[in-house]
Amino acid sequence: MGLGLELAGTNATWVFEHDRIEINYSSGLGHPRLLRKLKHRTIPYHAISRATAAGGDGHPQLSLHLRPGADPLTEIAAGQLSDDSEPNQIELEPNQQELAAYYADHINDHCDLNPDSDALAPRFLVEVDQSPRRLKGYDGEASFDGSAVEFQWHPDASRVKHRSPKRRHELTELVGVEWVKPGLTSGHFLLVPHGDRNEAPPADNIRALLFGFGFGTTANSLPFAAAVLAAIQQAQPKLTALGAGPVPRMLPGAPQRPEMSREEILATIRELGQLHADGILTQQEFEAKKRELLDRL
Structure with missing residues (x-):
């Protein structure tokens, strides 16, 4: 598949070239800020492990599953992103289930040509902007x-x-x-x-x-x-x-709770109170966080 064939979704447009998929994210205000910030990504076929189509009862979704170690962005995110912010997923209209399955099959045909499609990538294969x-x-x-x-x-x-x-x-x-x-x-x-x-x-x-x-x-x-x-x-x-694979990085786990002094805890409660007064936090959210902080005194 190639020659600039386009798949337009509600959150992005994918352009299929002979050796890569060009992803252009929708820029409207209703779309996730992360995708609007990224604007564009290039995913080489040799960085993809497989593609899947899902969501037959609603908006079908076509997802790319990248090889471990292939993409610094998804390596760092490590499953912490919400579904609508996933950069390697396109959402289609409800009547496009068959189209999603068609493109998934074609992407997987490319993956089948790569004997290393399920293997750890020797280096990052997806480029990210490294400007200052x-x-x-x-x-x-x-x-x-x-x-x-x-x-x-x-x-x-x-x-x-x-x-x-x-x-x-x-x-x-x-x-x-x-x-x-x-x-x-x-x-x-x-x-x-x-x-x-x-x-x-x-x-x-x-x-x-x-x-x-x-x-x-x-x-x-x-x-x-x-x-x-x-x-x-x-x-x-x-x-x-030396064949050591990508530079290792820590997988994020549950955030550690930093040690806070009594003054810092009380100052944080005051800031939360202001957020509640401004309507940013609900009463329930404010009380839950306040109790958590008071337990640390």
């Missing part, structure tokens, strides 16, 4: 210039972070990245160094930027983390030359 960028977090900012990540801490950052003289972390010092999806008062971006990890909670880890309270949104922080991870792999070519 900045990321604002709750307790600071991270900047990426292509060769290092540098942190600048806000006044609300922990004393540990402010006291550390090390703010710049060269890519050659790092082995991976951890990203935990931002929540109301949770989530983080963390650099994983070679050797022994700093087991301090993200609030006190000099290689971690906290999210929450609207900072570090998925649309901003996930592409940032993917760019850093891809650059880490490129900065260490010997790993792939």
